Amino acid sequence: MSSRADRVDAVFAALADPTRRRLLGRLAERQSATATELAASEPVTRQAIVKHLQSLGEAGLVTPSREGREVRYAVTATPLQDAVGWMVTVGAEWDRRLARLRRRLEGK
Amino acid sequence: MSSRADRVDAVFAALADPTRRRLLGRLAERQSATATELAASEPVTRQAIVKHLQSLGEAGLVTPSREGREVRYAVTATPLQDAVGWMVTVGAEWDRRLARLRRRLEGK
DNA sequence: TGATTGCGCAACTCGTTGGTTGCACATCTT
DNA sequence: AAGATGTGCAACCAACGAGTTGCGCAATCA
Numbered sequence A, B: 001m002s003s004r005a006d007r008v009d010a011v012f013a014a015l016a017d018p019t020r021r022r023l024l025g026r027l028a029e030r031q032s033a034t035a036t037e038l039a040a041s042e043p044v045t046r047q048a049i050v051k052h053l054q055s056l057g058e059a060g061l062v063t064p065s066r067e068g069r070e071v072r073y074a075v076t077a078t079p080l081q082d083a084v085g086w087m088v089t090v091g092a093e094w095d096r097r098l099a100r101l102r103r104r105l106e107g108k
Numbered sequence C: 001t002g003a004t005t006g007c008g009c010a011a012c013t014c015g016t017t018g019g020t021t022g023c024a025c026a027t028c029t030t
Numbered sequence D: 001a002a003g004a005t006g007t008g009c010a011a012c013c014a015a016c017g018a019g020t021t022g023c024g025c026a027a028t029c030a
Helices: A002-015 A018-029 A035-040 A046-058 A081-089 A094-107 B003-015 B018-029 B035-040 B046-058 B080-090 B094-107
Strands: A062-067 A068-074 B062-067 B071-077
Touching: A002 A018, A002 A046, A002 A068, A002 B003, A002 B018, A018 A035, A018 A046, A018 A068, A018 B003, A035 A046, A035 B094, A046 A062, B003 B018, B003 B046, B018 B035, B018 B046, B018 B071, B035 B046, B035 B071, B046 B062, B046 B071
Parallel strands: none
Antiparallel strands: A062 A068, B062 B071
């Protein structure tokens, strides 16, 4: 029933690992990438990358799609909203902080 | 030197555990609480709570303060900004999402 | 003063997980 | 058809982390 809490849980768990965050970053730059491609830029094995991508996939942060003989991954980014939502409910003056952040981003 | 990345890392690692997030929630409601108090509302030992609070403390999310013979903990909430900042750099149309979120919270 | 209450430290268990290696299977390319 | 390239599966290892129990010490209360 508590699918919302589970989602948040999965997202934070996925984002807990720095390698996973880096992978998400890479996938945000390039539109998509395969596990072997990502493994080239990362100091670990392809298999490790695959596992990370699976974690990210279970959290809904990344979506795989088969293309011929290779599997390309792309960011979904939607479930991050839940995580941010949780953060907001915790902090006190978070409204102001978010506003400041947005201004800083829009002002570029 | 990469203190920024480390901070984000600590925050996400701290937020990865559901118990820790619940503790943060409790501390957000009440102004402050001791480990033993929190242990009463939680199905684990006081010692476990203490460890969690230490993790949260190292992440800068919580601040302890001694008062007589007891130690009270309170949320700091500032470093969450870094985490949100990271999230923003990843997602694509995050500006809009944050805006929607703020509206939903203000309208509430 | 003695009993209680709250905290700190240490050792230990057990499950999870990030990472590896090895091999088999599928899919292009030449 | 043969060789290369990309993925999937499984077993294994080491380290970390959540949680426990036990004990000792400081501070408050009766």
